[in-house]
Amino acid sequence: MSVQEWTFLMVGISFAVYILIAFKSRAQSTSDFYVAGKGVNPIVNGMATAADWMSAASFLSMAGLIAFLGKDGSVYLMGWTGGYVLLALLLAPYLRKFGQFTVPDFIGERYYSNTARVVAVLCLIFISFTYIAGQMRGVGIVFSRFLEVDINLGVLIGMGIVFIYAVWGGMKGITYTQVAQYIVLIFAYLVPAIYISIIMTNNPVPQLGFGSTLVGSPEFLLDKLDKVTTDLGFTAYTENVKSKIDVFCITAALMVGTAGLPHVIVRFFTVPSFSDARKSAGYALVFIALLYTTAPAVSAFARMNLIDSIQDKEYSESPQWFQNWETIGLIAWKDKNSDGLIRYSSGNALEGVKPVYAKEKGNSGERVVLNKPDLTNENEVYIDADIIVLANPEIAKLPFWVIALVAAGGVAAALSTAAGLLITISSAISHDLLKKTFMPRITEKQELLYSRLATAFAIGVAGLFGVYPPAFVAQVVAFAFGLAASTLFPVLLLGIFSKRLNKEGAIAGMLVGLIFTAGYIIYFKFMFPELDTLDNWLFSISPEGIGFVGMLLNVSVSLIVSSLTSPPPKEVSMMVEEIRQP
Amino acid sequence: MDYYWKTNLKILICLLAIWFLVSFGFGILLSDWLDQFRIGGFKLGFWFAQQGSIYVFIILIFTYVYLMNKLDKKFSKDREEKGS
Numbered sequence A: 001m002s003v004q005e006w007t008f009l010m011v012g013i014s015f016a017v018y019i020l021i022a023f024k025s026r027a028q029s030t031s032d033f034y035v036a037g038k039g040v041n042p043i044v045n046g047m048a049t050a051a052d053w054m055s056a057a058s059f060l061s062m063a064g065l066i067a068f069l070g071k072d073g074s075v076y077l078m079g080w081t082g083g084y085v086l087l088a089l090l091l092a093p094y095l096r097k098f099g100q101f102t103v104p105d106f107i108g109e110r111y112y113s114n115t116a117r118v119v120a121v122l123c124l125i126f127i128s129f130t131y132i133a134g135q136m137r138g139v140g141i142v143f144s145r146f147l148e149v150d151i152n153l154g155v156l157i158g159m160g161i162v163f164i165y166a167v168w169g170g171m172k173g174i175t176y177t178q179v180a181q182y183i184v185l186i187f188a189y190l191v192p193a194i195y196i197s198i199i200m201t202n203n204p205v206p207q208l209g210f211g212s213t214l215v216g217s218p219e220f221l222l223d224k225l226d227k228v229t230t231d232l233g234f235t236a237y238t239e240n241v242k243s244k245i246d247v248f249c250i251t252a253a254l255m256v257g258t259a260g261l262p263h264v265i266v267r268f269f270t271v272p273s274f275s276d277a278r279k280s281a282g283y284a285l286v287f288i289a290l291l292y293t294t295a296p297a298v299s300a301f302a303r304m305n306l307i308d309s310i311q312d313k314e315y316s317e318s319p320q321w322f323q324n325w326e327t328i329g330l331i332a333w334k335d336k337n338s339d340g341l342i343r344y345s346s347g348n349a350l351e352g353v354k355p356v357y358a359k360e361k362g363n364s365g366e367r368v369v370l371n372k373p374d375l376t377n378e379n380e381v382y383i384d385a386d387i388i389v390l391a392n393p394e395i396a397k398l399p400f401w402v403i404a405l406v407a408a409g410g411v412a413a414a415l416s417t418a419a420g421l422l423i424t425i426s427s428a429i430s431h432d433l434l435k436k437t438f439m440p441r442i443t444e445k446q447e448l449l450y451s452r453l454a455t456a457f458a459i460g461v462a463g464l465f466g467v468y469p470p471a472f473v474a475q476v477v478a479f480a481f482g483l484a485a486s487t488l489f490p491v492l493l494l495g496i497f498s499k500r501l502n503k504e505g506a507i508a509g510m511l512v513g514l515i516f517t518a519g520y521i522i523y524f525k526f527m528f529p530e531l532d533t534l535d536n537w538l539f540s541i542s543p544e545g546i547g548f549v550g551m552l553l554n555v556s557v558s559l560i561v562s563s564l565t566s567p568p569p570k571e572v573s574m575m576v577e578e579i580r581q582p
Numbered sequence B: 001m002d003y004y005w006k007t008n009l010k011i012l013i014c015l016l017a018i019w020f021l022v023s024f025g026f027g028i029l030l031s032d033w034l035d036q037f038r039i040g041g042f043k044l045g046f047w048f049a050q051q052g053s054i055y056v057f058i059i060l061i062f063t064y065v066y067l068m069n070k071l072d073k074k075f076s077k078d079r080e081e082k083g084s
Helices: A003-024 A030-038 A042-053 A056-098 A103-110 A114-147 A151-201 A221-231 A244-259 A262-269 A274-310 A320-328 A385-395 A400-438 A444-467 A473-497 A503-527 A546-564 A570-580 B002-029 B044-083
Strands: A331-333 A357-361 A367-369 A381-383
Touching (some): A003 A114, A003 A400, A030 A151, A030 A444, A042 A262, A042 A274, A056 A103, A056 A244, A056 A262, A056 A274, A056 A385, A056 B044, A103 A114, A103 A262, A103 A473, A114 A151, A114 A262, A114 A385, A114 A400, A114 A444, A114 A503, A151 A274, A151 A444, A221 A274, A244 A546, A244 B002, A262 A400, A274 B044, A320 A385, A400 A444, A473 A546, A473 A570, A503 A546, B002 B044
Antiparallel strands (some): A331 A381
């Protein structure tokens, strides 16, 4: 069977399983729809949380990013796992004890204010839609590369599947499909990683393999990689390029942002008790760590393999995957010195962000690139970091079924996260905006209907993002984490740990965090991208890490404003007492 | 009640101090210095940044689960005794 047939088979079977599960677990009430009836086993919820959290970015992009960033890539590894410690210790059990349906619910009640609730809903919707745009791009890439269907058709198929199980199953349907999706995606990640680890180092555990010696040589893989990267003009693989303060702030912003993401928090509302919420966060991190500790191994293997398989080769002798991805438009080669050999080294190969191709072929048969070459360096190869995970099995020459499995895993990662986000958006609309703010008289049945309509609407918007992908997806990811860190996390944390924090303080804090962080990111990422360099940054902190400063500002402003205004009413301090008790 | 909350805060502070030490400490601020030591093919600072900190995070959460379950049990027992 060909790769394409294998992929149809694997993706087809996985889709059939998702629909079957959705059919078996339909939502009957609003509680089913929003929080799966609060009856999910903590280990099952841990698995669902892992799939909910690990998106197309974690599955497809992260290992590739780390492969090119080296040690700087650690910000993602620590940032996207360390947040679970904060969740388990500081938020999840208390928010579960509070016992409502959504994150804005807590903010609205704790700060006795519908204004606070609506501000929280707006932050939530912005964060969640930002995220969805990235998932749809992931589905599009997988479909166009492996099934050779039109990207738009791929997006439509994906949306259709999510529609079936999210609209009918609600949180209940999503929870159990996410469990299936976790199993698919973790197999798809581990199988090729184990294969490659054995091929390169004879060690079947990738986590140990990338610290082992290479097959047939006494040299450690990372030492060789350090040597090769330095020879090609890069910083050594195991050294930082970014400044310490920037690495610190990015890691902190990602950690705090993770803990403040509404679609992750709401997963802990689905377990039966507050002590289950703690346990569940622990299991979630175990399931996540399985992928996150494998990813840096995949990165190191991929960087090594990549250099070995293309360096100083003639184009006609370049591997098949190199030409396949060139066809998709994620690899480009510009023969700067016209010697017919592929030369990969540090620096940008081309001027401009993305390659623009001409119709004709060049002297060696490559796709001609219209961009001017960047003549300040000798690098001739443009590679999009997103392809590393998908191309890795091909680079290592693994069997076809492994390649197909990775494709199915990428789709599972994207769909599970998209579904979790959709349900978060729709419950914020139907529950917080309609039922709690603007239409308090609707019955539970009507609310359930509205939440289904809101889900269908959100899927429609997400589909548009997939068909017309915004060019700024990568930039807005910094936005999502920065905002979660600087708006939602502080008010949730202080709402539990300070009885004195009042409505004025919380609203002022959220607004200051929002304006500062959003302003900084918009200034450097959208208005003046040419100024986005170390010299212009505040305290040399990049826009990716500024959410941490926004969080500190939010906390200080909240506390100061609260101490100058009257304390919250007695019912609120009693509520805080209540959620602190077992 | 007061005792329960204060004990909880003490546990939190200890565990979060370790959380900070392994990630921001060993993985970032002290990372270059730790790189002079090695475990197998890893420089130690690099290992903490890409592997070790994650393993410690897991241990921290389960330690918290264990300690708090014990505290919850003690608390509910105390409350029963007072009630009767």
